[in-house]
Amino acid sequence: MLALLGFAAGLVLHLRWHPLRRHLSDAWDCLRLRPALILLTAGALLLAGVFGETSHAPYSLSQLTDWREIILPLARDALAHMAALPHALMPPWPLACGVPLVLVFLTIRIWRWPYRYGERRPGPEQKFGLLIVTLLAFAWLGLEASSARHMLAEGVETLKLGLRYAFTALAAAGVQVWLVRFVMAWEKPQDTEAGGDAAAALEHAFARWQGVAFLAGFNLLWMSWRWWQLNTPQSVGAWWWIELLLIFAALPVAVAAVSGPFWHQGAAALRILWRAALPLLMLAITSLFIFILALYTVEMGRALCAESPFWRIIEHPLSALVLAMLDCWLLLTALLLMLRFGFSRSPSA
Numbered sequence: 001m002l003a004l005l006g007f008a009a010g011l012v013l014h015l016r017w018h019p020l021r022r023h024l025s026d027a028w029d030c031l032r033l034r035p036a037l038i039l040l041t042a043g044a045l046l047l048a049g050v051f052g053e054t055s056h057a058p059y060s061l062s063q064l065t066d067w068r069e070i071i072l073p074l075a076r077d078a079l080a081h082m083a084a085l086p087h088a089l090m091p092p093w094p095l096a097c098g099v100p101l102v103l104v105f106l107t108i109r110i111w112r113w114p115y116r117y118g119e120r121r122p123g124p125e126q127k128f129g130l131l132i133v134t135l136l137a138f139a140w141l142g143l144e145a146s147s148a149r150h151m152l153a154e155g156v157e158t159l160k161l162g163l164r165y166a167f168t169a170l171a172a173a174g175v176q177v178w179l180v181r182f183v184m185a186w187e188k189p190q191d192t193e194a195g196g197d198a199a200a201a202l203e204h205a206f207a208r209w210q211g212v213a214f215l216a217g218f219n220l221l222w223m224s225w226r227w228w229q230l231n232t233p234q235s236v237g238a239w240w241w242i243e244l245l246l247i248f249a250a251l252p253v254a255v256a257a258v259s260g261p262f263w264h265q266g267a268a269a270l271r272i273l274w275r276a277a278l279p280l281l282m283l284a285i286t287s288l289f290i291f292i293l294a295l296y297t298v299e300m301g302r303a304l305c306a307e308s309p310f311w312r313i314i315e316h317p318l319s320a321l322v323l324a325m326l327d328c329w330l331l332l333t334a335l336l337l338m339l340r341f342g343f344s345r346s347p348s349a
Helices: 002-016 021-033 036-051 067-084 092-112 124-149 154-187 194-207 209-231 237-247 251-257 262-275 277-304 309-341
Strands: none
Touching: 021 154, 021 309, 036 092, 036 309, 067 237, 067 277, 092 124, 092 154, 092 194, 124 154, 154 194, 154 209, 154 251, 154 309, 194 209, 209 237, 209 251, 209 262, 251 262, 251 309, 262 277, 262 309, 277 309
């Protein structure tokens, strides 16, 4: 307990004189003015806890009381959480169930106002491609609803899971591009209302729908890798997975802020990461210790409430709210650092 209190006190003093305290403060101000983002993230965490897959077995109380034994597993979990954060702030499953409706909205708007969402009019193959993907999304949603009522055939179940991964990756890509544009709208506001920023960010995300689709392909790669790693816990794949996500942490920023083909955005992401490397490294060190402390607190709460259904009902939303607040705050700080340091001049479109 004394070690934990000393850890927390040192962290508070560290933040008081942090070299990036202005950016941390700006991110907190942005979050304070838009608390709905915390609530949305907390809701997604709760839904993922109910419908998603558990990443690991919960720690026992005896493990958590031995700080020297628990610090390395907690550091590994915190590092994995931090690496995934730039790519998926909100757990994309089961939020992906809303993707078919978003695709309908996007398809209608592209068909009606094509020049609003691209430099040139989309070709017939792109329009019909969007229509086919939208219909496929509704077919997948129907399979999900059917599997909730009765067991599907093996082949149909495999198809459903494959489509679930694909649309989950698309949901993660769309949310992250929208979030980057939301932060850019806050930095250079065109409307005094937060709702105006959210709507403007959605319009810009729609305008980059092709980049979002390519980003979803990248998300599908790392999500599949993570699924394999969780099913083979003794493999070295976890560390390569973390490195991959850290190297491409700026990819959603590049897709949201840089126009052009996806390979051009990938090159821009590496430039952003290189230019903002030092401040991002300082933030990463701070974030690692914050997440270790936060995950330890959450795991301790789960262990203490394990035998009480009443306290579990209170602990779940409270833990989700605390993690959501930290996730949003630190991710917004990272996005501000990449936008401010990663470009020769601040992106305006």
